[in-house]
Amino acid sequence: xxxxxxxxxxxxxxxxxxxxxxxxxxxxxxxxxxxxxxxxxxxxxxxxxxxxxxxxxxxxxxxxxxxxxxxxxxxxxxxxxxxxxxxxxxxxxxxxxxxxxxxxxxxxxxxxxxxxxxxxxxxxxxxxxxxxxxxxxxxxxxxxxxxxxxxxxxxxxxxxxxxxxxxxxxxxxxxxxxxxxxx
Numbered sequence: 791x792x793x794x795x796x797x798x799x800x801x802x803x804x805x806x807x808x809x810x811x812x813x814x815x816x817x818x819x820x821x822x823x824x825x826x827x828x829x830x831x832x833x834x835x836x837x838x839x840x841x842x843x844x845x846x847x848x849x850x851x852x853x854x855x856x857x858x859x860x861x862x863x864x865x866x867x868x869x870x871x872x873x874x875x876x877x878x879x880x881x882x883x884x885x886x887x888x889x890x891x892x893x894x895x896x897x898x899x900x901x902x903x904x905x906x907x908x909x910x911x912x913x914x915x916x917x918x919x920x921x922x923x924x925x926x927x928x929x930x931x932x933x934x935x936x937x938x939x940x941x942x943x944x945x946x947x948x949x950x951x952x953x954x955x956x957x958x959x960x961x962x963x964x965x966x967x968x969x970x971x972x973x
Contacts, residue, residue: 868948872925872941879920884908886922886940891958894933901931905956926954934958 852858881889884907892912893904903915915921915936919928924940931937935957944950 869951871949881921891936891956903931903936
């Protein structure tokens with residue numbers, strides 16, 4: 791066992807002995823010669839262009855770096871308050887989205903809408919009649935839709951009018967509400 795260790799140590803010493811000075815001076819001289827030779831050509835710098843001064847003639851205009859002045863939007867004129875003394879009609883006790891236009895009827899050149907209420911009754915509605923809880927007044931009756939104007943609070947103590955439509959839609963087997971409401 792000792793012999794094996796001695797043989798291994800001898801081999802290691804011989805192997806390391808080969809790494810003595812590897813003529814580094816010759817290698818350094820060769821690298822210096824390569825560095826001293828120029829490699830390729832560098833093109834000359836282009837001539838500097840002549841720049842013209844730009845004059846800014848828009849001093850009186852709005853700065854592009856400042857926000858526009860926002861003018862206050864003109865508020866629409868408030869609608870008059872609804873007539874509190876007017877007698878309420880039967881369809882005014884239901885929300886508009888619970889009512890359904892189920893047909894129209896034209897008699898003597900006057901078209902009326904047939905509106906089904908959640909109580910199961912169908913009522914005939916014409917221009918000027920009221921329906922829905924938002925004081926909706928019918929302004930026109932078409933072949934497949936009613937147009938009405940509702941008077942609703944504007945949130946600032948006044949009233950505003952908005953246009954709504956109650957339209958007929960195709961009656962599907964599972965459709966619980968055949969009418970559609972939209973602005």
